[in-house]
Amino acid sequence: MILDGKCPTGPIEKTWDKHCFDLKLVNPANKRKYKxxxxxxxxxxxxxxxxxxxxxxxxEAFCYQDSPxxxxxxxxxxxxxxxxxxxxxxxxxxxxxxDTIKGGDFRARExxxxxxxxxxxxxxxxxxAQGVPFARDYAGYLDNRSxxxxxxxRTFFARGQTGQQLLLxxxxxxxxxxxxxxxxxxxxxxxLDLIVIDGVAKGITIRDLITGEIRAHMAxxxxxxxxxxxxxxxxxxxxxxxxxxxxxxxxxxGAYFANPCYTQxxxxxxxxxxxxxxxxxxxxxxxxxxxxxxxxxxxEDCGKHPNxxxxxxRDYYLERKYPSFGNLAPRDxxxxxxxxxxxxxxxxxxxxxxxxxxxxxxxxRLSEDTIRERYGNLFEMYEKITDENGYKRPMRMYPAxxxxxxxxxxxxxxxxxxxxxxxLGEANFSVHGANRLGASALMQGLxxxxxxxxxxxxxxxxxxxxxxxxxxxxxxxxxxxxxxGDINKMFSLKGKKTVSEIYRALGKVMWENVGxxxxxxxxxxxxxxxxxxxxxxxxxxxxxxxGGELNQQLENAGRVADFLxxxxxxxxxxxxxxxxxxxxxxxxxxxxxxxxxxNDADFCxxxxxxxxxxxxxxxxxxxxxxxDNVHLAVRSYK
Amino acid sequence: xxxxxxxxMNLKLHVWRQKGPDAPGKxxxxxxxxxxxDMSFLEMLDEVNETLIKTGIDPIAFDHDCREGICGMCSQxxxxxxxxxxxxxxxxxxxxxxxxxxxxxxIEPWRARAFPIVKDLVVDRSALDTIIQxxxxxxxxxxxxxxxxxxxIPKPDADYAMDAAECIGCGACVAGCPNGSAMLFTSAKVAQxxxxxxxxxxxxxxxxxxxxxxxxxxxxxxxxxxxxxxxCPKGINVKFIAKLNREYLxxxxx
Numbered sequence: 056m057i058l059d060g061k062c063p064t065g066p067i068e069k070t071w072d073k074h075c076f077d078l079k080l081v082n083p084a085n086k087r088k089y090k091x092x093x094x095x096x097x098x099x100x101x102x103x104x105x106x107x108x109x110x111x112x113x114x115e116a117f118c119y120q121d122s123p124x125x126x127x128x129x130x131x132x133x134x135x136x137x138x139x140x141x142x143x144x145x146x147x148x149x150x151x152x153x154d155t156i157k158g159g160d161f162r163a164r165e166x167x168x169x170x171x172x173x174x175x176x177x178x179x180x181x182x183x184a185q186g187v188p189f190a191r192d193y194a195g196y197l198d199n200r201s202x203x204x205x206x207x208x209r210t211f212f213a214r215g216q217t218g219q220q221l222l223l224x225x226x227x228x229x230x231x232x233x234x235x236x237x238x239x240x241x242x243x244x245x246x247l248d249l250i251v252i253d254g255v256a257k258g259i260t261i262r263d264l265i266t267g268e269i270r271a272h273m274a275x276x277x278x279x280x281x282x283x284x285x286x287x288x289x290x291x292x293x294x295x296x297x298x299x300x301x302x303x304x305x306x307x308x309g310a311y312f313a314n315p316c317y318t319q320x321x322x323x324x325x326x327x328x329x330x331x332x333x334x335x336x337x338x339x340x341x342x343x344x345x346x347x348x349x350x351x352x353x354x355e356d357c358g359k360h361p362n363x364x365x366x367x368x369r370d371y372y373l374e375r376k377y378p379s380f381g382n383l384a385p386r387d388x389x390x391x392x393x394x395x396x397x398x399x400x401x402x403x404x405x406x407x408x409x410x411x412x413x414x415x416x417x418x419x420r421l422s423e424d425t426i427r428e429r430y431g432n433l434f435e436m437y438e439k440i441t442d443e444n445g446y447k448r449p450m451r452m453y454p455a456x457x458x459x460x461x462x463x464x465x466x467x468x469x470x471x472x473x474x475x476x477x478x479l480g481e482a483n484f485s486v487h488g489a490n491r492l493g494a495s496a497l498m499q500g501l502x503x504x505x506x507x508x509x510x511x512x513x514x515x516x517x518x519x520x521x522x523x524x525x526x527x528x529x530x531x532x533x534x535x536x537x538x539x540g541d542i543n544k545m546f547s548l549k550g551k552k553t554v555s556e557i558y559r560a561l562g563k564v565m566w567e568n569v570g571x572x573x574x575x576x577x578x579x580x581x582x583x584x585x586x587x588x589x590x591x592x593x594x595x596x597x598x599x600x601x602g603g604e605l606n607q608q609l610e611n612a613g614r615v616a617d618f619l620x621x622x623x624x625x626x627x628x629x630x631x632x633x634x635x636x637x638x639x640x641x642x643x644x645x646x647x648x649x650x651x652x653x654n655d656a657d658f659c660x661x662x663x664x665x666x667x668x669x670x671x672x673x674x675x676x677x678x679x680x681x682x683d684n685v686h687l688a689v690r691s692y693k
Numbered sequence: 694x695x696x697x698x699x700x701x702m703n704l705k706l707h708v709w710r711q712k713g714p715d716a717p718g719k720x721x722x723x724x725x726x727x728x729x730x731d732m733s734f735l736e737m738l739d740e741v742n743e744t745l746i747k748t749g750i751d752p753i754a755f756d757h758d759c760r761e762g763i764c765g766m767c768s769q770x771x772x773x774x775x776x777x778x779x780x781x782x783x784x785x786x787x788x789x790x791x792x793x794x795x796x797x798x799x800i801e802p803w804r805a806r807a808f809p810i811v812k813d814l815v816v817d818r819s820a821l822d823t824i825i826q827x828x829x830x831x832x833x834x835x836x837x838x839x840x841x842x843x844x845x846i847p848k849p850d851a852d853y854a855m856d857a858a859e860c861i862g863c864g865a866c867v868a869g870c871p872n873g874s875a876m877l878f879t880s881a882k883v884a885q886x887x888x889x890x891x892x893x894x895x896x897x898x899x900x901x902x903x904x905x906x907x908x909x910x911x912x913x914x915x916x917x918x919x920x921x922x923x924x925c926p927k928g929i930n931v932k933f934i935a936k937l938n939r940e941y942l943x944x945x946x947x
Contacts, residue, residue, distance in 0.1 A: 106835040121756065122822050124862055125764040141842065183841040184833040186891050188854040195845030213855060219763055220858060227830035234826040242819065265811060294758040328731040333739055334760045436762065439786045440733075505835050553746050555739070600751050604713070605812045607754055608746070 058311075058663055058678035061466045062166035067152075067684050071170040074467070075510050079517035086111035088521035090274040091512065092259055093117070094246045094301050097126030098218075098225055098497060099480025100280030102504025105228035108237030110509055112516075115272055116229070116238055117261060119245045119296055119610075124226045127282060127294040128500060131218025132339035132433065134200060134210035135182075135497040137175040142199050146207040148172045155495065156685045158204045158385055159460070159488020160637035160653065162314070162661075165684055166467060167485045174506040175498050179211055181505055185224040189213050202493040203340050204385035204692075210494045215339055215432045221497055225504065245610065246301045247541075248534045249277065249308040249476065256305075256476035257524040260534045262542075264610065267603040269538050271531045273524040275516055278508065279305060280479040280500075283459030285318055287618045287625060288570070289562020291456035292324060292337040298614035299621045302463055302482055310471040311663035311676060313484035314461035315621070316629035319491055319638045320571050321457035322348075322389035325440050325450075326409045335455040336440055338412070338433055340493040343382040345417035345426060346450070348373050348393070350401040350410050357403050361411055361449045372396055372410075380692040387490040387638045387651075388692060390454035394571050395649065397453075404451045411449035418446065454571060458496060460487040460638065461628075464663040464678075468511035469503060472663075475519075477512060479503040484661065489637025542602050545612050550595030554608060557592050558615045561622060564588070569626050574642045578630040582623060586670060589619040620669055627664075631675065634658045655687055701727045702794040706741065708753055709801040714809050720799070730790035734777065735760060735767065737789055738800075754813040762786040762926065765861035768868070769814050770801040775865035775924040783863065783926040803864055805873035807911040818864050820910035821878060827906035828899040829882040831891050844890050857885035859927045869924030872913030877921035879907050880937035881929050887940050897944035904941060 063070040063077075081089065093104040093116040101123055104116040118126065140146040151172040156163060179197070183189065189211050190198040199208040213220040232238040243264040250258035250271060258273035284299035285291040306312045323338045349369045351357050356364045372392055374381045384392070393410045396402060403409045418426055423446055427434070434445045441451070462484040469477050469485070480500040487495065525531075568581035592615065600606045635644040635651035636658070644652045661678040704725040711718030725741050732740075735757050742752035758766040762783040769784045771777035777787040792798065800814065808816040846854075858881070866877040883900050886892025892899070915934060922931045 102835075109835055120758060120764070120766060121818055122862070124822075124825075125758055125766050127759060127764070130759050130761055130763050139841070177836070177838070179841045180838040181833075181835065183844070184831060184838045184891055186831050186854070186886050186889050188851050188858050188885065188889070189841075191846050191848045191851040193848045195847045196842050213858075216763065216859065219861070220855075223858065227825065228833075228835070230822065230826040231830045231832060233822075240822075242822075294764060295760060296758050329729055331729060331732050331736050331740060333733070333736050336761050435781070436786070439762075439782060439788065442788070442790060509835065553743055555743060597746065599746060599749065605754055605815060608752060 056676045058464065058661070058676050059466070060164055060678055061468065062164060063467065067165060067169050070166050071173055078510055078514035081513045081517045083111055085521070087113055089113065089516045090115065092272060092274040092277045093280060094259060094278065095126065095280035095282060095482070096123035096229065097128035097280060097282060097480065098222055098500030099504045100278070101126065101222065101225035101229045102501050103278060103280060103479055103508045104238050105225060105232050106505050106509045107512065108232035108235070111237070114238040115241065115274065117241045117244045117246060119243065119264065121242055123229055123240065123242070124223060126222060127297055128222045128497070129219045130294065131497055132215045132337070133202060133341035134212035134217045134494040135178065135221060136202070136209050136494040137179045137211060137498065138172055138209060139176055139179060141197060142208045144207045146209050150207065151175060151209065153685055154205050155486065155492060156488070157690055158492040159490055160651065160690050161488065161659070161682065161685070161687055162317070162636055162680065163486050163488035164680065165682060170507065171486050171499060171502050174502045177506055178498060178501045182221055182224050185227060187213060187220045187224045200341055201344050201383060203343060203383045203389065204492040212341070215430055218497060221501065225501070247304060247538045247613065249305045250531055250534050251308045251473060252524065252528055252530050255474045258531065260538050262538070265605055267606070269535055271526060271535055273526060273531070275519060275521055275523070276475045276477060276512060278477040278479055279463065279482050280504070281482045283462070283481040284621065285456040285459050287561070287622050288456040288565045289559055290327065290332060290335050290566070292321060292335055295334060298617065300614050300617045303617040303621050305463060305471070305473070305476060306666050309473045309666070310476055311464040311665055312461070312624060313464035313661050313663045314628065315625040315664070316632055316639050317460035317489045317637060318456060319386060319458040319460060320390045320454045322386055322393055322454050323412060323452045324455035325437065326404055326453040328405065336436065337455070337457060338437060338450065338452065339430070340386065342412060342430055342433060345421070345429065346412040346414050347371055347382055347416060348389070348410055348412055350396040350403060354400045357401060357407065361403070370396070370401070377692045384692050385490060385492060390571060391640060393452070393454055409451040409453050412452045413449035414445065415449070458491055460484065460489060460491055464661065468514060469508055470511070470515060475515065477508060479508055489639055541613070542609065545596065545598050545609065546602065548594065548596050550597045552591065552595045552597060554596060554598065554612045554615050557588055557596060558611070558618070561585070561588050561615070561619060565622055569629055572640050572642050573629050575630065578626050581626040582630070585619065585623045585626065592616060592619055624664055624673060627673065628662055632658055632662065659687070700730050702730070702789065702792065702796070704728055704792065704795070705797045707797065707799045710753070710813055711810055713812060718810070728789050730788070732789045733760065733785055734771070734787040734789065735785050754815050756815050757785055760785045763861060765863035768803050768816060768863055768865070770803065770868060772799050775803070775868040776926050781926055781928045803868035805867045806913070807873060807875065808864060808867065820912065821862050821864060821875065823910055824875065824879055824903055824906045825882065828895070828902035831886060832895060833891070846889060850888050854885045854888045857881040857888070857929065857933050860929050861927055863926065865924040865926060866921035867912065869920040870913065871918055871920065872916060874915045875907055875912040876915035876934050876937070877925065877929055877931065879903050880933040883940055884933040884936040887936065896940055897947055900937065900940040900944050
């Protein structure tokens with residue numbers, strides 16, 4: 056089937072304004088008759104729940120943490136992009152739009168990206184009004200920094216904790232609505248199924264993580280703002296609780312999963328120290344503003360103290376390969392370049408899996424105090440984890456899974472192919488194409504939450520009768536029984552393996568075969584290994600305790616069970632996409648100099664997969680991508 | 694890359710186990726063997742839990758999520774000190790290199806009247822949400838906002854607000870306070886918003902509502918022990934409590 060994203064046509068500059076006007080409206084007095092479920096309360100979900108509640112809708116919001124303030128958006132460090140052009144360096148909505156399309160390696164929808172760039176400026180204003188303490192200069196004006204993939208300074212920031220401050224802004228707006236009674240908040244609650252009645256999303260089945268109660272919540276529309284899935288690699292920069300579960304349950308109920316193979320491996324993360332490791336820690340891309348990436352030119356220098364490697368014996372490989380963008384090359388490119396150096400035997404640190412990020416030149420130029428003011432908290436974090444002082448010797452970095460560009464397929468209204476199911480933020484696939492630029496995730500989450508869904512959901516709700524659902528429906532009872540059945544089955548296995556053991560094995564298969572470089576053989580190998588692990592899980596996992604209480608093993612088991620199914624789809628998508636683009640690198644498809652080689656003739660489309668059963672061949676639907684404004688070209692940062 | 698390198702440690706853990714809010718709790722003793730100094734404290738607990746599961750004992754329940762010191766979910770009293778006593782460090786960022794082979798380590802939950810125990814080391818901190826819901830925001834609407842540069846905010850004011858805004862809402866200040874007071878937490882939000890032009894309009898209403906909520910949630914009063922600042926993993930300064938008191942007085946006089 057050919058999918059239609061229902062993008063408005065006409066001059067791109069007018070698309071969103073025209074679409075807003077064309078959308079049907081819900082009368083202010085009628086809004087309270089409509090109930091909306093919001094799953095996830097990070098930047099996208101928190102902002103959306105607050106904004107919809109304020110409009111007058113009756114919102115129920117859910118998060119698995121003990122408070123909406125904990126969502127993993129909080130960990131974003133470097134900043135948020137907007138096309139304000141405050142520094143007078145030539146930025147514009149058009150340039151942000153262009154950079155995002157190009158940064159995504161021409162695999163995103165033009166209209167969606169335009170809208171993102173257009174509302175980016177409103178986001179900054181909104182956050183300032185909430186009291187987000189963005190960095191200011193001495194005159195009192197908002198300050199900007201540079202980020203990868205752009206040659207203008209358009210990134211707004213709050214020290215190294217921009218995500219935290221923006222999330223707390225959204226959380227404060229959400230708190231205000233909770234107090235006002237327009238949003239009902241359910242903490243420590245996990246969505247375990249989507250309820251679809253006659254083809255329309257009408258509710259969710261949840262587990263209360265404290266009491267273990269399984270129950271259904273019904274609504275006129277369901278929104279998922281449940282983040283990304285790169286914990287499928289086990290080790291990633293995501294929080295421990297991040298999972299594909301909500302998305303995967305929706306997928307199993309009919310929602311198409313788009314471009315699952317587009318995963319972002321972030322170039323600057325602290326290298327792994329041992330098998331005990333539970334997660335990897337990112338060091339903001341903003342560090343590449345003042346840090347220079349290098350490895351020794353000679354293999355025999357790799358074991359030396361970095362300060363003893365002479366200047367002429369260092370290979371500043373990003374500056375060498377990409378002179379015009381240098382250390383600010385986009386993430387996919389910087390990650391692959393780091394891997395290349397390590398594969399060449401010139402990596403540093405344990406196992407030779409690391410490159411240096413060196414601040415010596417900037418400290419000399421600007422002073423240690425200036426560097427401390429810009430990135431102090433990051434240096435502190437680095438020292439806590441590695442026991443090394445980043446001011447005195449270069450930091451060691453290695454790429455790690457960080458972000459999912461793929462996600463549930465949505466149309467221009469952020470609605471999935473299942474009517475009534477909307478998907479926001481990282482959980483959808485829409486704007487980042489095959490690679491996300493730095494400081495654009497915060498922008499997208501807040502754009503979707505504050506400025507897109509409040510308009511587009513009205514267009515849907517205006518066309519349906521409010522309250523058209525019932526907890527007594529057979530589908531509701533079936534959903535609850537299915538969820539209980541899965542849980543009981545997990546408890547009944549009483550096997551010999553812990554959940555973590557199987558999860559680590561899955562992560563290893565995924566990182567080695569479906570990580571930074573993918574080949575026909577490695578992907579086929581993954582597709583052979585994943586079902587074996589799934590079988591092992593469903594025959595040999597051991598979960599103690601019971602379901603009627605706080606049981607963190609059970610929570611993990613459910614999430615891992617979903618990753619064990621999803622991993623297969625991710626690998627299959629990667630195998631089917633016979634090209635390299637953005638974060639998806641197939642070794643068979645590269646330029647003579649090792650750069651990604653796209654195949655626009657055959658793959659200039661969104662791959663949206665339909666679920667046909669566990670272990671069964673999913674069906675591929677395509678949405679062709681058209682580029683009317685940005686010329687399809689080889690992506691170059693040289 | 695091996696976790697069994699020459700520097701590994703063997704430790705004795707004394708961990709608070711409590712089945713539920715109303716069940717009696719007690720300290721249980723477990724061995725933590727072959728602990729690498731590169732492990733985080735929570736990774737050490739992960740390994741202990743793996744061993745417990747294999748021996749048929751319920752693993753230790755503890756809150757955690759980002760494991761990079763920013764989400765505020767982790768919450769353990771280690772050897773009597775919230776987050777373990779390393780300056781400006783959450784327990785997830787505490788690394789085992791700060792312990793020695795043979796150490797005994799006592800691990801307990803946050804203890805405060807306003808934070809009932811859910812299970813083992815997990816407590817219910819929803820009282821902190823209640824405080825924010827009472828007024829920890831500016832009442833701006835979504836949309837229709839003037840340009841971000843329309844109101845100038847001098848750098849020192851923005852920096853002051855940011856110093857307060859760094860609070861991660863973990864509740865260590867409450868756990869560290871002999872009175873179980875959430876004064877530092879509350880004052881950080883009051884001070885952040887009172888320092889900014891956007892927050893000034895509602896400053897008086899806010900400080901009243903938030904201090905009232907503070908009292909209603911079962912937190913104790915502040916009597917200037919400053920244990921909160923010592924326990925805070927983000928170094929939130931007690932000067933914000935003085936700011937709250939000043940705002941409170943100002944509001945009363947108006």
